[in-house]
Amino acid sequence: xxxxxxxxxxxxxxxxxxxxxxxxxxxxxxxxxxxxxxxxxxxxxxxxxxxxxxxxxxxxxxxxxxxxxxxxxxxxxxxxxxxxxxxxxxxxxxxxxxxxxxxxxxxxxxxxxxxxxxxxxxxxxxxxxxxxxxxxxxxxxxxxxxxxxxxxxxxxxxxxxxxxxxxxxxxxxxxxxxxxxxxxxxxxxxxxxxxxxxxxxxxxxxxxxxxxxxxxxxxxxxx
Amino acid sequence: xxxxxxxxxxxxxxxxxxxxxxxxxxxxxxxxxxxxxxxxxxxxxxxxxxxxxxxxxxxxxxxxxxxxxxxxxxxxxxxxxxxxxxxxxxxxxxxxxxxxxxxxxxxxxxxxxxxxxxxxxxxxxxxxxxxxxxxxxxxxxxxxxxxxxxxxxxxxxxxxxxxxxxxxxxxxxxxxxxxxxxxxxxxxxxxxxxxxxxxxxxxxxxxxxxxxxxxxxxxxxxx
Numbered sequence: 001x002x003x004x005x006x007x008x009x010x011x012x013x014x015x016x017x018x019x020x021x022x023x024x025x026x027x028x029x030x031x032x033x034x035x036x037x038x039x040x041x042x043x044x045x046x047x048x049x050x051x052x053x054x055x056x057x058x059x060x061x062x063x064x065x066x067x068x069x070x071x072x073x074x075x076x077x078x079x080x081x082x083x084x085x086x087x088x089x090x091x092x093x094x095x096x097x098x099x100x101x102x103x104x105x106x107x108x109x110x111x112x113x114x115x116x117x118x119x120x121x122x123x124x125x126x127x128x129x130x131x132x133x134x135x136x137x138x139x140x141x142x143x144x145x146x147x148x149x150x151x152x153x154x155x156x157x158x159x160x161x162x163x164x165x166x167x168x169x170x171x172x173x174x175x176x177x178x179x180x181x182x183x184x185x186x187x188x189x190x191x192x193x194x195x196x197x198x199x200x201x202x203x204x205x206x207x208x209x210x211x212x213x214x215x216x217x218x219x220x221x222x223x
Numbered sequence: 224x225x226x227x228x229x230x231x232x233x234x235x236x237x238x239x240x241x242x243x244x245x246x247x248x249x250x251x252x253x254x255x256x257x258x259x260x261x262x263x264x265x266x267x268x269x270x271x272x273x274x275x276x277x278x279x280x281x282x283x284x285x286x287x288x289x290x291x292x293x294x295x296x297x298x299x300x301x302x303x304x305x306x307x308x309x310x311x312x313x314x315x316x317x318x319x320x321x322x323x324x325x326x327x328x329x330x331x332x333x334x335x336x337x338x339x340x341x342x343x344x345x346x347x348x349x350x351x352x353x354x355x356x357x358x359x360x361x362x363x364x365x366x367x368x369x370x371x372x373x374x375x376x377x378x379x380x381x382x383x384x385x386x387x388x389x390x391x392x393x394x395x396x397x398x399x400x401x402x403x404x405x406x407x408x409x410x411x412x413x414x415x416x417x418x419x420x421x422x423x424x425x426x427x428x429x430x431x432x433x434x435x436x437x438x439x440x441x442x443x444x445x446x
Contacts, residue, residue: 012244013240013243014241014400017236017240018240020236020268021236024267024269024270044247045243045247045254046247046254046275047243047247047272048256048275049270049271049272050273052271119401138405148401149399149401151377151400151404154237154374154404155404158406158407162408167408170407171417171420172410172424174406174408175410175411175412175413175420175421176372176373176424178342178371178375179373179404180415181378181406181411182360183397183402184381184393187397188397188402193394194391194394201395
């Protein structure tokens with residue numbers, strides 16, 4: 001059971017490590033960290049992860065997982081990466097994306113006509129790329145499973161573990177990683193966050209939002 | 224604001240990346256990944272993280288964070304590592320541990336007489352090492368903050384972000400990483416898990432548990 005996690009510069013580490021930490025505990029699973037080339041990949045905030053598999057070397061996958069992050073923007077300008085994803089995704093048993101990783105899946109043509117989700121700030125970008133955005137923690141449509149922002153990868157990992165190995169296995173993994181979340185604040189979604197904090201994030205991310213929207217729209221019209 | 228994350232072979236990646244992903248978003252924070260020597264460090268399940276700072280090079284830290292994992296056992300036999308932690312911990316503003324990382328903190332003498340927590344399976348090991356075990360998601364005693372198993376590092380990160388930069392900042396980070404957990408199962412703690420699953424984990428981890436208990440008791444008596 002091969003798990004393939006895409007890595008690229010500027011990926012958000014928790015988008016990768018959340019589902020990895022869950023899915024690597026499924027009996028018989030083996031994780032591959034797949035990038036343009038084998039070697040170090042600098043994630044957001046300077047954490048360096050190691051890609052052990054190039055696109056050309058990647059084995060057939062039971063699970064393809066595409067994480068998000070600020071580097072997601074460059075993925076849409078990388079035909080080598082998108083070609084790999086399209087081919088790997090068409091053969092994979094389960095095609096998954098976390099956060100803005102869903103936008104990369106969509107750009108690779110893997111979410112055309114599928115319901116999907118992404119980070120709350122960027123839901124509209126999914127529509128630009130031919131998917132049907134749904135504001136939900138996990139969205140499953142046929143074999144495409146997508147998760148909301150960053151930390152949703154843990155929930156997604158457990159959901160996919162249940163599909164791969166049954167609910168008992170997923171529940172055992174949940175207990176192994178003591179996933180009994182108790183956030184010290186109640187601010188995890190736009191619905192519950194302090195409106196001032198929400199407004200501030202909207203403002204801080206406006207330039208990034210505009211770049212993403214413009215890129216997604218342009219991408220769509222060029223496809 | 225320097226954040227220091229200990230790395231060692233066999234560390235559990237999510238123990239590191241959970242608090243990292245939160246704390247690295249605090250304005251002015253800079254993360255250091257600190258190990259015996261600079262270079263690749265193989266975490267549990269074959270993910271390779273890069274240590275960018277040796278013990279000798281580590282700067283004074285606002286937050287010291289010690290993750291757990293199966294490799295935690297070897298940390299207790301590594302006087303170089305324990306000496307570094309003791310010195311760094313005595314100077315750090317906040318001394319934190321996730322999962323069995325708390326046992327390493329305790330072995331370094333940093334939890335003597337402190338209330339602390341760890342992964343549910345290994346709470347008694349804390350007592351062996353001179354700390355007072357508390358079964359709770361996050362335990363704060365003076366400047367020592369410890370978290371329960373693996374995934375608790377995200378909750379711990381938000382708690383510490385609140386201490387470092389205020390609750391508004393922590394809430395903003397929670398919204399940025401969309402930490403609105405919705406586990407698809409209810410199995411994250413021994414209190415709620417299916418008793419059969421709990422028994423199976425007890426059995427699967429018995430050898431590791433016995434090794435940890437024996438090592439902690441011996442360590443304590445030798446100290």
